[in-house]
Amino acid sequence: MFDEIIDFLCKHAYNNGPSPSEDSLYLLSPIGQEVMKHLRRQISALTISCRSIIVPGFVLILLSIAFYSSPSIAAEAKSENETKDEIGKVEQTAHFAAILKEGDTPNSVAELKALQRIIQQAAKKIIPCTVGVSVGPAQGSGVIVSEDGYIMTAGHVIGKSGLDVTITFPDGTKVKGKTLGIDRSVDTGLIKITKPGKYPFLKIDKSSELQEGQWVLVTGHPGGYEKGRKPVLRMGRVLASYDDVIATDCVLVGGDSGGPLLDLDGDVIGINSRIGSRVSANMFVPSDLYTSNWERLKDGDVWGRVPGTPAPYLGVECDLKKKAPVIIRVTPGSPAERVGIKPGDIITSFNRRAVNTFDDLKMLVNQHSPNDVVSVVVARGSDELKFEVTLKRRSR
Amino acid sequence: MIVSPRTSRFKLFVTRITSLAMVCSLTLLIAPPANAQKRGSSSISSKLTQLVNQRSNIRVLSAFIEVVDTPSKSTVEILRDNKRQAIGTIVDADGLILTKASQVNLVMLKGELAPLVCKLANNDRHEAKIVSINKEYDLALLKIDVKRLDPIRFTLQEDPMVGAVLASTALGDKPLGIGVMSAASRTIKQSRPMIGVQLKDIVDGARVESIVSGSAAKKAKLKIGDVIVKIDMKQIKDTQTLISTIKEYQPGDIIRLLVKRGEEQLELLCTLGEYSSGPNQARHEFQNHLGGKLSSRRSGFPMVFQHDTFLNPEDCGGPLVDLDGNAVGINIARAGRVASYAIPAKVLPELIAKLMLDAESSEVSTSSE
Numbered sequence: 001m002f003d004e005i006i007d008f009l010c011k012h013a014y015n016n017g018p019s020p021s022e023d024s025l026y027l028l029s030p031i032g033q034e035v036m037k038h039l040r041r042q043i044s045a046l047t048i049s050c051r052s053i054i055v056p057g058f059v060l061i062l063l064s065i066a067f068y069s070s071p072s073i074a075a076e077a078k079s080e081n082e083t084k085d086e087i088g089k090v091e092q093t094a095h096f097a098a099i100l101k102e103g104d105t106p107n108s109v110a111e112l113k114a115l116q117r118i119i120q121q122a123a124k125k126i127i128p129c130t131v132g133v134s135v136g137p138a139q140g141s142g143v144i145v146s147e148d149g150y151i152m153t154a155g156h157v158i159g160k161s162g163l164d165v166t167i168t169f170p171d172g173t174k175v176k177g178k179t180l181g182i183d184r185s186v187d188t189g190l191i192k193i194t195k196p197g198k199y200p201f202l203k204i205d206k207s208s209e210l211q212e213g214q215w216v217l218v219t220g221h222p223g224g225y226e227k228g229r230k231p232v233l234r235m236g237r238v239l240a241s242y243d244d245v246i247a248t249d250c251v252l253v254g255g256d257s258g259g260p261l262l263d264l265d266g267d268v269i270g271i272n273s274r275i276g277s278r279v280s281a282n283m284f285v286p287s288d289l290y291t292s293n294w295e296r297l298k299d300g301d302v303w304g305r306v307p308g309t310p311a312p313y314l315g316v317e318c319d320l321k322k323k324a325p326v327i328i329r330v331t332p333g334s335p336a337e338r339v340g341i342k343p344g345d346i347i348t349s350f351n352r353r354a355v356n357t358f359d360d361l362k363m364l365v366n367q368h369s370p371n372d373v374v375s376v377v378v379a380r381g382s383d384e385l386k387f388e389v390t391l392k393r394r395s396r
Numbered sequence: 397m398i399v400s401p402r403t404s405r406f407k408l409f410v411t412r413i414t415s416l417a418m419v420c421s422l423t424l425l426i427a428p429p430a431n432a433q434k435r436g437s438s439s440i441s442s443k444l445t446q447l448v449n450q451r452s453n454i455r456v457l458s459a460f461i462e463v464v465d466t467p468s469k470s471t472v473e474i475l476r477d478n479k480r481q482a483i484g485t486i487v488d489a490d491g492l493i494l495t496k497a498s499q500v501n502l503v504m505l506k507g508e509l510a511p512l513v514c515k516l517a518n519n520d521r522h523e524a525k526i527v528s529i530n531k532e533y534d535l536a537l538l539k540i541d542v543k544r545l546d547p548i549r550f551t552l553q554e555d556p557m558v559g560a561v562l563a564s565t566a567l568g569d570k571p572l573g574i575g576v577m578s579a580a581s582r583t584i585k586q587s588r589p590m591i592g593v594q595l596k597d598i599v600d601g602a603r604v605e606s607i608v609s610g611s612a613a614k615k616a617k618l619k620i621g622d623v624i625v626k627i628d629m630k631q632i633k634d635t636q637t638l639i640s641t642i643k644e645y646q647p648g649d650i651i652r653l654l655v656k657r658g659e660e661q662l663e664l665l666c667t668l669g670e671y672s673s674g675p676n677q678a679r680h681e682f683q684n685h686l687g688g689k690l691s692s693r694r695s696g697f698p699m700v701f702q703h704d705t706f707l708n709p710e711d712c713g714g715p716l717v718d719l720d721g722n723a724v725g726i727n728i729a730r731a732g733r734v735a736s737y738a739i740p741a742k743v744l745p746e747l748i749a750k751l752m753l754d755a756e757s758s759e760v761s762t763s764s765e
Contacts, residue, residue: 229579229582
């Protein structure tokens with residue numbers, strides 16, 4: 001109907017076309033016809049009063065559209081090519097390279113257009129790989145990072161290892177998955193789609209190479225997956241980048257957790273994690289924390305402690321004079337005592353990780369949270385014993 | 397579950413800094429890396445408040461001067477009592493301006509409302525009259541007595557592509573805000589209106605038993621023990637009538653309550669809020685409000701697209717333009733922390749034409765009276 005009004009206006013406001021027949025009017029929606037009738041009334045009313053300089057507002061607003069559109073239809077096709085060439089040229093310049101790589105500021109419309117083109121290309125790649133993740137009643141987001149369906153998400157979205165997950169693709173199709181490992185201290189989490197197949201996926205890039213000011217993108221499902229709405233794109237810049245957290249002004253809200261933070265190539269450089277009250281306070285887990293712990297996450301290992309929460313304890317004291325962790329005392333009522341760990345035992349492994357010193361042990365225990373179930377292997381004489389221990393919060 | 401509602405900004409930064417320290421020490425324990433702390437040591441909180449690298453800093457906005465040059469001449473500020481209520485879009489050279497209805501269409505219990513004033517790009521001020529309203533889209537058409545204005549140029553394209561860079565225009569030479577196209581046009585379902593009271597049936601009406609904090613009732617200064625007798629023209633016999641009456645309104649609507657407080661009868665105006673139920677939704681709502689105020693009417697639009705420009709409620713009603721300076725839509729709601737909605741250009745001509753027709757027919761009926 002838009003086009004038809006414009007067509008009408010082009011022809012009649014400028015008086016260089018034939019009057020529309022009644023038939024052509026019927027092609028319009030009822031409102032369109034009303035507009036036409038109204039326009040005619042207005043135009044004729046004007047002609048009678050001869051105030052042709054003050055064209056009634058009605059005509060002008062639509063005219064402004066027509067005026068803009070009609071002469072420029074042919075010109076537009078031409079200028080589109082020109083603009084593309086121009087953008088191409090801009091993309092070659094050193095300053096534009098600095099915008100992309102170092103987070104420099106675009107300072108012309110041509111540079112903004114070139115940047116826009118790159119954002120749009122990246123968005124096309126990113127959106128099909130962004131998924132909705134639901135674990136029980138919890139809803140978050142995730143991003144597929146391998147053809148066989150590994151999904152990076154936030155640790156707090158999945159909560160535990162080995163849980164069933166429903167993955168929702170942007171078109172609404174659903175597949176099943178399982179939760180794998182989590183590092184709670186930094187909020188990394190991994191999921192695997194269990195249905196074999198070839199899935200669209202994004203590359204992971206190094207978060208350590210991020211520059212402050214760098215232009216970045218975010219997608220996810222704010223408020224949870226919503227039918228009829230694709231993953232929602234946002235743009236921003238890196239405000240701070242550390243080993244364990246990235247902050248950007250790509251705005252996030254509940255439901256976005258687990259969705260990807262991306263560079264302008266559309267590669268994953270972080271995962272949406274948490275927010276502060278300012279719109280500029282949006283925190284992400286750096287991608288390097290996934291790649292450097294990939295095997296552990298893949299194995300379904302759950303470790304780490306949410307900062308600020310109490311540490312668990314095992315309840316053993318070791319002989320500090322010896323290098324190996326030889327137990328000299330087991331605290332009564334402690335997790336260690338409950339499973340039957342005894343003085344004289346030498347701890348050799350804690351949750352599948354080798355323990356050589358008491359310091360190793362302390363560090364590993366510290367990485368866990370109360371109520372985590374861990375495997376502890378001890379050497380007792382010539383025997384090797386394995387215990388499943390539920391770590392507890394130290395009672396004061 | 398991005399962050400617990402009680403985590404204040406300050407606390408958040410503190411935990412982040414401590415955790416940073418913790419992880420570094422862990423890293424050192426495991427294997428001393430060559431550069432454990434490779435980048436600057438200034439605290440994260442100071443970086444977040446620094447404007448230098450933010451996407452909307454002055455240098456970035458300056459790149460848009462050419463983009464908004466023409467459309468800013470078709471932009472107005474709508475003031476009441478010298479305070480900005482909304483932005484407006486000139487849609488007609490003879491003084492017709494489109495804006496967000498719920499921002500400008502107020503009612504008062506007593507006395508006269510200060511008039512609406514449009515401030516133009518050349519700083520001229522003109523008194524404005526609301527000539528018609530489209531409730532569905534929350535659009536109002538205003539009329540000022542000025543000729544030869546520059547009406548906005550709408551794009552002929554379909555919706556902008558996701559990732560398109562967009563600017564919201566203001567009166568100055570720089571945009572009010574910038575952002576990207578986040579999600580294609582869709583229908584936003586109407587959320588239920590909420591007044592925020594628990595009621596008990598008594599003989600001659602519904603008595604307020606408790607009031608939800610931060611709710612419409614609280615803001616309207618309704619008190620526990622008040623008996624709601626009437627909503628607008630409707631007599632309230634009991635709780636059920638009250639609930640069904642409220643359901644006929646939309647969030648953002650202003651209702652007139654007749655209330656019995658002790659021996660007194662008084663009138664209160666109440667702007668209805670959006671319904672939220674259960675702790676999950678409440679938490680989401682809480683997060684949605686982090687970072688700025690939201691439009692009181694922000695749901696129930698037949699067709700809007702979503703972009704990520706940071707706007708305030710009083711920034712709505714103005715043009716949203718692409719990098720060619722053509723309007724791709726009109727900002728109609730600040731809907732959440734990550735979402736601003738715009739009515740797409742493709743539906744606007746029809747809406748504007750209808751608003752103009754309505755304005756005319758109401759003029760005819762008043763003049764024939």
